[in-house]
Amino acid sequence: MNDIIELDARRLLCPMPVIRLQDCLAKQPGGARVRITCTDPGTMNDIPTWCRINGHLVLDNEQPQHEYIFLVQKAADGN
Helix, strand or coil: CCCEEEEEECCCCCCHHHHHHHHHHHCCCCCCEEEEEECCCCHHHHHHHHHHHHCCEEEEEECCCCCEEEEEECCCCCC
């Protein structure tokens, strides 16, 4: 699977970016990749923590101009 799903979580505050990511990943098969763009600085801790707890991988993260962008891969077993 090479397609990356784009998820816009700009202007959303905790816990909404994580909830949007959770809802998006729930609809995807194991191994799917989602790029989520956020503006809440709390996501720098929240998203990696949520991914670790749920077995997903943060493949990359960037911080261009007040945005926080994460590339997340859903756990292969589909959790």
